[in-house]
Structure formats: structure tokens, C-alpha cells
Amino acid sequence: MASLRRKPSPRLLALLVGLVLLAASTAAQTPTQPRVHWLDPYRETAARLIKTATADDFAWRRLAELTDTHGNRLSGSENLTRAIAWAADTMRKDGLENVRLEPVMVPKWVRGRESAEIVDPPRHPLAILGLGGSVATPPNGVEGDVLVVNSFDELRSRGAEAKGKIVLFNAPFTTYSDTVTYRTGSARAAAQYGAVASLVRAVGPIGLRTPHTGSVNYGQSGPQIPAASISVEDADRIARLLARGQRVRVRLFMEGRFEPDAESANVVGEIRGRERPEEIVLIGGHLDSWDVGTGASDDGVGCIVTWEAARLMTSLGIRPRRTVRVVLFTNEENGLRGANVYAERHAAHASNHVFALESDSGVFEPASLGFTGSPAARNMVREIGTLLAPLGLSEIVSGGGGADVGPIAQAGNAPTMAYLGNPGRYFAIHHTPADTVERIAAEEVSKAAAAIAVMTYVIAEMPERLPR
Ligand SMILES: [Zn+2]
Numbered sequence: 292m293a294s295l296r297r298k299p300s301p302r303l304l305a306l307l308v309g310l311v312l313l314a315a316s317t318a319a320q321t322p323t324q325p326r327v328h329w330l331d332p333y334r335e336t337a338a339r340l341i342k343t344a345t346a347d348d349f350a351w352r353r354l355a356e357l358t359d360t361h362g363n364r365l366s367g368s369e370n371l372t373r374a375i376a377w378a379a380d381t382m383r384k385d386g387l388e389n390v391r392l393e394p395v396m397v398p399k400w401v402r403g404r405e406s407a408e409i410v411d412p413p414r415h416p417l418a419i420l421g422l423g424g425s426v427a428t429p430p431n432g433v434e435g436d437v438l439v440v441n442s443f444d445e446l447r448s449r450g451a452e453a454k455g456k457i458v459l460f461n462a463p464f465t466t467y468s469d470t471v472t473y474r475t476g477s478a479r480a481a482a483q484y485g486a487v488a489s490l491v492r493a494v495g496p497i498g499l500r501t502p503h504t505g506s507v508n509y510g511q512s513g514p515q516i517p518a519a520s521i522s523v524e525d526a527d528r529i530a531r532l533l534a535r536g537q538r539v540r541v542r543l544f545m546e547g548r549f550e551p552d553a554e555s556a557n558v559v560g561e562i563r564g565r566e567r568p569e570e571i572v573l574i575g576g577h578l579d580s581w582d583v584g585t586g587a588s589d590d591g592v593g594c595i596v597t598w599e600a601a602r603l604m605t606s607l608g609i610r611p612r613r614t615v616r617v618v619l620f621t622n623e624e625n626g627l628r629g630a631n632v633y634a635e636r637h638a639a640h641a642s643n644h645v646f647a648l649e650s651d652s653g654v655f656e657p658a659s660l661g662f663t664g665s666p667a668a669r670n671m672v673r674e675i676g677t678l679l680a681p682l683g684l685s686e687i688v689s690g691g692g693g694a695d696v697g698p699i700a701q702a703g704n705a706p707t708m709a710y711l712g713n714p715g716r717y718f719a720i721h722h723t724p725a726d727t728v729e730r731i732a733a734e735e736v737s738k739a740a741a742a743i744a745v746m747t748y749v750i751a752e753m754p755e756r757l758p759r
Contacts, residue, residue, distance in 0.1 A: 327674040333752060337678045337745045340603055344741035345682075350599045351733035353381075354592055358585035358728050365423075365582040366622040367399025367553035374578055378558045378594070378619055385602045387560035387617070395632045397555040397622040400424055402582055403546025407490075407519065409529070410434065411540045418500045418522040419490075420583060420723075422474060422507035423625050425518045425547040428488065432544035433457070433517065435487050439530045443472075446480055454485035457541050461492045461526050467718055470494050475508040478518035482509075488543050489518045492526035493723075496715065500524050501723045504581050506625050517545045555579075555621040557629045562601055564614040564751065569640070571616050572751040573647040573705075574600060574743060577623035577695050584726030588717060592731055592739075593650035594619045596710065599736075600744035611751035613645065620695040623651070627694060634698035641703035645756040648747065649693025653712030654731060654739045660684060660746070663691035664706025667758040672708070675749045684742045704759050708746065710739055 344350070357374060364371035375392065382390045400423055407417040435457040440446045442462055446453065458481035460473045471494050478489040493503040502520040509515045532539050558578065564570060576593025580586020601617045604610075620629035634641070660679075662672050669687070676687045692700055692707030700707045712735075720726045750757055 327677055330674060330678060330749070333749050334678065336609060336748060339607055340744045340748060341681055341741045343607060344599070344603055344744060345734070345737045348733035348737065350595055350736040350740045351728070351731065353599070354587060354595045354731065354736060355728045357591050357595065358587045363582050363584060363586045364578060364580045365400070366397040366555060366579050366625055367550065368582065371555060371579055371621070375556055375558055375621070378578065382558065382560040382598065382617070386605045387601055388563050390560040392556035393559055393633065393636060395555050395557060395621050395629050396552045397628050398626045399550045399553045400625060401548055401550055403427070403548065405519070405545040405547070407521065407541060407543045409539060410542050412532070412537060417525045417541070418502050419519045420502040420504040421545045421547050422478070422491070422518040422520060423504055423581065424507050425478070425545060426515045427547050428517045428543055428545045432542050433487050434540060434542040437529055437533065437539045437541050438486075439533050443476070443480055446484065450484040453481060456486055457488045457490060457543065458486040459490040459492070459521070459526060459529055461530050463492070464494060464496050464718070467494065467714070471505070474505050474520065478507050478516055479510045479513060482514045482516045486516060488516050490521050490541075491518070493520050493523050495718045495721055495723070497523045498719055498723065498725070501725055503722045504583060505722045517543060517547070519543065519545065555629070557621055557633055558619040560598070560601065560617045562604055562610060562615040564612055565610045566612040568614050569643050570613040570756060571640070571644050572613055572747055573616050573618060573644055573696060573699065574747055575618035575620060575695060576650045577621065577629065578619040579621050579624055580726075581624055581722045583722070583724045584720070585728065586726060587728040587731060588653050588726050589721055590623065590651045592654045592736060593710070596650050596654060596736060596739040596743055597648065599740035600747050603740065603744045604748060609748060611748055612754075613751040613756075615747055615751050618695070623695050630695040630698050634702055637699060638702060641699055644699055644703040644705040646708070646750045647692065647696035647700040647705050648708040648710070648743060649696045650710035650739065650743065651693045651695065652709060652714070653717030654710065654735050655712035655716040656732070656735055657713055658684065658735070658739065659686060659688050659711045660742065661690035661709040661711050662687050662706065663689065665758055668706040671757060672706070675746060678745050678749070679742050682738050682742050684738070706757055706759065710743060
């Protein structure tokens with residue numbers, strides 16, 4: 292997942308777009324791969340799954356129903372509880388088997404009201420989102436001069452200036468895994484130097500003045516200060532003012548708080564295996580989301596496309612040798628309790644998990660399938676991937692799994708796969724009010740469901756389990 296560093300020039304962007312288009316057209320012209328004979332018994336069913344999935348926009352409409360009816364779904368919210376009940380009910384109507392809720396206690400963080408403004412110079416409301424798990428400000432807010440730093444190193448060297456100030460971490464977005472360290476770690480770092488609050492430049496490419504929320508991590512000890520994300524545009528403005536030698540004062544008001552843990556659940560539905568029901572091919576995403584937007588991309592769509600893979604098989608009367616299990620996990624965003632409770636509850640059967648696939652990286656073109664496992668398993672999965680040529684997804688890249696399937700896959704040493712959407716489009720709306728179903732194309736949802744259905748079907752059906 293390469294991504295652009297700094298600000299590319301328009302000419303460079305145009306060149307890159309050209310190269311991508313060229314690569315795409317070349318890929319489309321690539322002659323079909325040599326025929327893999329062991330796959331012959333699965334070709335007809337795979338073709339039927341692809342044809343059925345891509346015949347209409349059923350999956351997208353289901354995603355719209357989920358997000359329109361239940362909205363965003365933060366752990367502990369009534370929205371999430373209702374979405375869980377709806378999903379289980381709808382899975383039963385689909386004809387999935389053993390549909391059940393596996394209870395999980397989840398943390399409940401409530402945002403409350405929040406606002407921030409530059410009070411001088413001149414008064415200017417900031418586009419902010421408190422970070423999940425943040426503490427509140429005092430009831431009248433907190434006011435301070437701003438210190439801008441571009442990195443943790445810069446904070447260390449200017450630590451003496453941070454006391455009593457609001458520290459703004461203004462690191463430009465490179466890759467999510469690199470830049471997110473500022474969202475998770477900035478409040479803890481700033482507090483060590485006596486800062487009164489921490490602001491972080493939104494972790495995403497430049498958007499439409501959209502702050503991005505997500506968890507803050509205060510660590511085990513030390514003072515906890517309020518932490519919020521501000522839009523790229525506001526962060527840049529503050530940085531420019533300070534660079535001109537001007538003093539910038541900001542007032543921040545936040546009410547974030549934890550309430551007692553709440554009851555929640557993982558939603559589980561299956562197609563029981565006809566010969567080896569104890570062997571499990573696990574697919575899923577997470578049903579919880581942040582409390583802004585409607586959690587369509589993160590990760591309503593991941594739930595829908597994996598669930599849809601099982602629904603397609605059921606609707607076509609396909610019952611593979613092994614059990615196909617769909618799990619819509621709870622609390623991925625701010626606790627991972629759903630993933631951990633699943634791994635604990637099924638610990639005795641961890642080694643029966645023969646494969647685990649997660650969709651939690653968006654469903655955006657161009658997409659790919661990522662895999663982690665032994666070379667023997669990778670070879671087989673690559674060959675199965677040739678069945679996805681009609682979807683343009685035949686190449687399997689490295690890097691499978693996900694936060695939710697991780698604990699059980701690790702315990703059972705199971706090979707893992709991830710459905711990987713275009714990261715540029717995914718991170719543009721990630722954890723923002725702009726994460727809505729409008730951003731996601733119906734054909735892409737159908738295509739993802741088809742690819743996951745074919746991969747899942749073959750792995751659940753083939754005579755020997757996928758090698759570890
Ligand atoms: Zn997610």
C-alpha cells in the first residue's frame with residue numbers, strides 16, 4: 292500500500308493517474324492464466340456465485356438499509372444494539388443456520404458536546420472531533436496558547452515550551468500506520484511536558500475540512516488531558532500564523548466521558564458443513580463504528596460483503612464440506628472486546644479454524660485480496676484466485692487478516708485473508724461524518740461479495756483443508 296509523501300504537484304499526480312490507467316488497461320489485456328486442473332470441479336459453482344452476486348445491487352441496498360435505519364454504531368449505543376438485533380433477525384430470514392448472539396461486555400464512551408475556536412487572532416471556530424476515549428475539559432473549557440510540533444522528536448526538543456499550552460501535532464498524512472501514531476500517542480506525550488490539551492491534525496489525506504476521530508491511548512499512568520482531532524485546513528492555518536511569529540490562542544470544550552460497560556454481542560450465522568462441520572471457514576467484519584457518519588465504509592460494508600457471501604451460497608443451495616461461519620464482531624473500534632471474547636469462547640476449537648477472512652479496509656476500486664500464511668497455502672490460494680479473473684481480482688497480494696479475526700487465527704495458526712480497498716479512498720472518509728453509503732459504489736459491493744463467496748466456497752469445499 293504505497294502512498295504519496297508530502298504534497299505531489301498536479302503534474303506528478305496526472306502522471307501517476309496515467310500510469311495507473313495504463314497498468315489497469317494492460318492488466319485487462321493479460322491473457323488468461325494457465326488452467327489449474329484441480330479447480331475444475333468448482334468452476335461452475337464459482338461462475339454461478341459471480342453471476343448471481345453481480346446481477347443486481349442487493350448487497351448495496353442492504354448496506355443502505357443498515358446505515359439508514361440504524362445510523363452510526365458506537366459500542367454501548369442503542370444504535371448498535373438495534374443493528375445487532377436486526378442483523379441476527381435478517382440472517383435467520385436469509386436461511387443461515389445456528390444464528391445466535393454471543394454476548395460481549397463493551398466499553399461505553401459518550402462524546403457529549405464539544406467545540407473549539409481560535410479566540411485570537413481573530414475568532415474562528417475550528418472543525419474538531421474529540422478523540423474516542425478522551426477525557427472532558429473543565430465545564431468552562433480550557434484555553435491556552437498553541438505550540439505546533441510536526442513530530443514527537445520536535446516535541447522532545449521543545450518540551451520546555453509546552454507547559455500550560457495546547458500542543459498541536461501537525462504531522463502530514465503519509466500512511467495510516469505511520470501517521471495514526473500521532474492520534475493514539477500525542478495526548479500522552481504532550482501531557483508529559485505539562486500541556487493542558489492535545490490537538491492532532493486529522494489523520495487522513497486533505498478532505499473537505501473533515502476532522503477524523505479514532506481512539507486515543509493515555510497509557511497506564513500519567514496525567515490525562517483532553518484530546519481532539521482538527522481539520523487539515525485549520526491545522527495548517529494555525530501553523531502558518533505561528534510561523535509568522537503570531538501568537539495563537541485556542542479555547543477547547545469537551546464533555547467526553549466513560550459510562551459503565553454495556554452489554555453487546557457478536558452476531559454469528561453459519562452454513563453447517565455437510566461432511567466436516569467442525570472445521571470452520573471464518574469470514575466477517577465489525578458491526579460497531581465511530582459515532583459520526585453512518586459507519587458505512589468502516590465497517591458496515593465489511594459486514595455486508597462477508598454476510599452476503601454466505602447468503603449467496605444459501606440462496607443457491609450450496610452446502611460445502613466444511614462450515615462457513617460469518618461473524619459480525621462488536622467493539623473493534625475502541626476495545627477489540629468482540630475479537631478477544633470470540634477467541635476465548637472458541638479457544639478449544641481454535642485449531643479447527645482452517646481459514647479466516649476479514650473485510651475492514653473498505654470496498655473501493657482498485658481492490659485486491661491480501662493473504663498471510665505458509666507458502667503451500669499461498670500457492671493454493673493464488674490458484675483459487677484465478678477463478679476471480681472475471682472480477683479483476685485474480686492477483687493475491689501479501690497481508691491478510693484483520694483486527695477481529697486476528698486473535699482466533701493466531702490461536703489456531705490459521706491462514707488469513709483481507710479484502711483490501713483502495714487506501715486513498717478509504718482513508719479520505721475514515722472515522723469522519725463523510726463515511727456514508729453514498730461513497731460506495733453498488734458494483735464494488737457486489738464484486739467484493741462475489742470474490743469472498745468464491746474464495747470461501749472453494750476453501751470450504753476442497754477435499755483437504757488449506758495447509759497451515
Ligand atoms: Zn474498521
